[in-house]
Amino acid sequence: MNKKSVWGGLLWLAVWVSGESGAAAVWVKSVQWGAGPHPRLMVDFSGVPGYRVINLGSDAPLAIELADTALAGGLAQPPAAHPVAARIGSLPGKAKGSLRLLVETKRNAPHQARMEQWPDHARLTVEWTPSAVPAPAAASTNSARARAKPVHSFVVAIDAGHGGKDTGAIGPGGTLEKNVVMAIARKLAWYVQAEPGMKAVLVRRGDEFVDLRHRAAIARKVRADLFVSIHADAYTDGGVKGSSVYTLSEHGASSEAARWLADSENAALVGGPKLKDKNKLLASVLVDLSKNATLDASDKAAEKVLRELRKDFAVHHDEVQKAEFAVLKSLDVPSMLVETAFISNPEEERNLTNNAHQDRVARSVFRGIRAYCAESRRSAGAAGLRVAEVP
Ligand SMILES: [Zn+2]
Incomplete structure (x- = not known):
């Protein structure tokens, strides 16, 4: 539509x-x-x-x-x-x-x-x-104002996969996915936090089990502008290697939208538990708008992260992959999942436990996020919109 x-x-x-x-x-x-x-x-x-x-x-x-x-x-x-x-x-x-x-x-x-x-x-x-005034002058007025006023922080929710009783994949050398992805997530959070105008929130702070849907809810609660889930891949063939970036598939998003609308609590938000047909249509249109905008933004962000990873590392999939990961099912927070490397590959397993390598991975992901943040701020400026901090 x-x-x-x-x-x-x-x-x-x-x-x-x-x-x-x-x-x-x-x-x-x-x-x-x-x-x-x-x-x-x-x-x-x-x-x-x-x-x-x-x-x-x-x-x-x-x-x-x-x-x-x-x-x-x-x-x-x-x-x-x-x-x-x-x-x-x-x-x-x-x-x-x-x-x-x-x-x-x-x-x-x-x-x-x-x-x-x-x-x-x-x-x-x-x-x-x-x-x-003409466009170039208007643009400079906007950027002058952006410098003068505090800009709303771009919040990145960083989700280290698995945790607690859920170890994630286990490498041939015994490395646990939950530990290496936590190390990379912490480094990524450090880079994000060090960037002016950006703020990092770690979804899990230690070795704890957090339900997948609850992870997305945490991102929503902190009003994240982007949700990034960090994982390590595994495959039966130990020779397979490289990183991949995933976003939610259209089918996954549509079924989430249907689920959202079926939930009586959400139905109450848009007009009471017994929605009349007209309001059902309205609710589905509104949820669809949010869903589509979020999918678009997710893909833009994921492409930038993949581009940066490709500069420094072998990639397993050369394009952003689509999947129905439950952790990505936010209808209003752009979300991606990064498979940093194959923990099932002995060489990549060693890399994943290496401090300097973890740091390089975190920096690549960060550069992609920063590029996406800059692009979304530019489009905000072009529309003549001001983004202000909540007083
Ligand atoms: Zn995982």
């Missing part, structure tokens, strides 16, 4: 269904629009919500993520003559209890957002500059 027509036709439905939220710390009291030379969106709240303005991609609506916030009523749509905004809608946000406002725009225009506070309410104002 065409992305634009989906947003155009169904956002008003999204407004309706997300009105049925539970208890929240802050309520959206009203939405007002200002036109003129400085077109504005003003959202009034019952208190001060944590918020951030995020980029969902160059063609996507402007998204405002609000922590512990719910709608008290409907959202007032912008007047037809509004120079920038076309529609406003809402969805459940990425974090539990959060709300995401989506503003569909008629054109790319730089904007600024600010929160003001009074004793009995708070107001978020988003102001656009539609008559932007």
Whole structure:
């Protein structure tokens, strides 16, 4: 289905269904629009919500993520003559209890957002500059602003495979996969953490067993921008070697979307356990949009990591592979699984236990992640979107 027509036709439905939220710390009291030379969106709240303005991609609506916030009523749509905004809608946000406002725009225009506070309410104002100067100048204005303002950290959830009672594969020399992948994951986390604007979160911190679905849930909880699972491959033929990078297959993602929608808790998020047919369609369209964007981003990130690995190491598969790994089944966090080498190959097993080799692997994966991070920031800048830290 065409992305634009989906947003155009169904956002008003999204407004309706997300009105049925539970208890929240802050309520959206009203939405007002200002036109003129400085077109504005003003959202009034019952208190001060944590918020951030995020980029969902160059063609996507402007998204405002609000922590512990719910709608008290409907959202007032912008007047037809509004120079920038076309529609406003809402969805459940990425974090539990959060709300995401989506503003569909008629054109790319730089904007600024600010929160003001009074004793009995708070107001978020988003102001656009539609008559932007020519593109190169606008781009430099954006980058100047990016330098001046703190940029939202790009969070990488690093998942060392297996752990605890689950040893993973065992090499011919007795090396346990869970130990070598933990060592590589720690080194990768060090590189990510050392990079300005990036933050690493280790999904498991020691030799502990963590359920596969729980690993994806941890990534979601820390609002990861990317999930990277580190593994070592194994095969009956000890001669097979090289690294591979996997992302979730379309089939795996579709069955996860179906599973998500079948879950009554999720159904409640998009309109109560007994979804009417129209709302079932809406829910599946919204989940599909998120799923497709996530698959695209996963592939982009995985290709960059594979390209860097290929520079330094033999690769087993020359292209990103598709699989239905449970740990990759996040519908909203781009995810990949890196098989660093074959632990079943005696030479690669030795390499995997070598400190300097582990470091080279970690650095290659890091360079790929950094390239993906830079690209997603560039597309955020091109769309005239500002990415701000949650206050
Ligand atoms: Zn493994």
